[in-house]
Amino acid sequence: MGPNAPPPPETDGDLHIDFGREQRLGFPEIIYGEHKSADQLQRIARQCAEQQHNILISRCQPEKAAALEEGAYDALSRTWVKLHTPPKALPGKVAVVSAGTSDAPVVGECANTLEFLGIDALRIQDVGVAAIHRLLSRLDEILACDVVICVAGFEGALASVLAGQCPQPVIAIPTSVGYGVAKDGYAALHGMLASCANGLMVMNIDNGVGAALAARRILRLLP
Numbered sequence: 001m002g003p004n005a006p007p008p009p010e011t012d013g014d015l016h017i018d019f020g021r022e023q024r025l026g027f028p029e030i031i032y033g034e035h036k037s038a039d040q041l042q043r044i045a046r047q048c049a050e051q052q053h054n055i056l057i058s059r060c061q062p063e064k065a066a067a068l069e070e071g072a073y074d075a076l077s078r079t080w081v082k083l084h085t086p087p088k089a090l091p092g093k094v095a096v097v098s099a100g101t102s103d104a105p106v107v108g109e110c111a112n113t114l115e116f117l118g119i120d121a122l123r124i125q126d127v128g129v130a131a132i133h134r135l136l137s138r139l140d141e142i143l144a145c146d147v148v149i150c151v152a153g154f155e156g157a158l159a160s161v162l163a164g165q166c167p168q169p170v171i172a173i174p175t176s177v178g179y180g181v182a183k184d185g186y187a188a189l190h191g192m193l194a195s196c197a198n199g200l201m202v203m204n205i206d207n208g209v210g211a212a213l214a215a216r217r218i219l220r221l222l223p
Helices: 021-025 038-050 062-067 101-116 139-143 157-165 180-193 208-219
Strands: 010-012 015-017 055-058 072-074 079-082 093-098 120-124 147-152 170-174
Touching: 015 038, 038 055, 038 062, 038 079, 055 101, 079 101, 093 101, 093 139, 093 157, 093 208, 101 120, 101 147, 101 208, 120 139, 139 157, 147 157, 147 208, 157 170, 157 180, 170 180, 170 208
Parallel strands: 093 120, 093 147, 147 170
Antiparallel strands: 010 015, 055 079, 072 079
């Protein structure tokens, strides 16, 4: 291996942490905590501490967060963060725009991930199309950002509206919010995928982390 090669992945039995991802891709591995045990997350956090490696655990249930050593836990978004070194501030700004307050957990996951990556995130919440004047009153702030992330459930119409008004990249996250045929986010997902707003990018349901990392890839292109 050459002198600039990334460090090999760390292994600990059933764990295989990719410490070279940031050097390879420009962002670190985000740990998905939903189906990991408290013991697994403790061992991951310990390895990251030994490497002085910043860590973000998504979908971290409260009882698992309580078992971890000191870190910042956001119970609404279920994200746990431990910074060993401050993240390097990156150029560009991302607007995270949501249709309703019920979308707040996904907004939090997305915005917390952006901030973990050193990206300035502007949260604009509860501006859905049911009262579109709310969105229009904030449109200048949104247009001043480099990337727009739209978080919406029910029929997901906000994404089409934003993509029809904003020239910058728009990334849509359908959320599992809504009655009946909203079907745990599938109606919003299908509506966003079928949008007539050209160039709209669509993430998987509730995937705030994925949208933040997609924005990070886009921001790499800024001069």
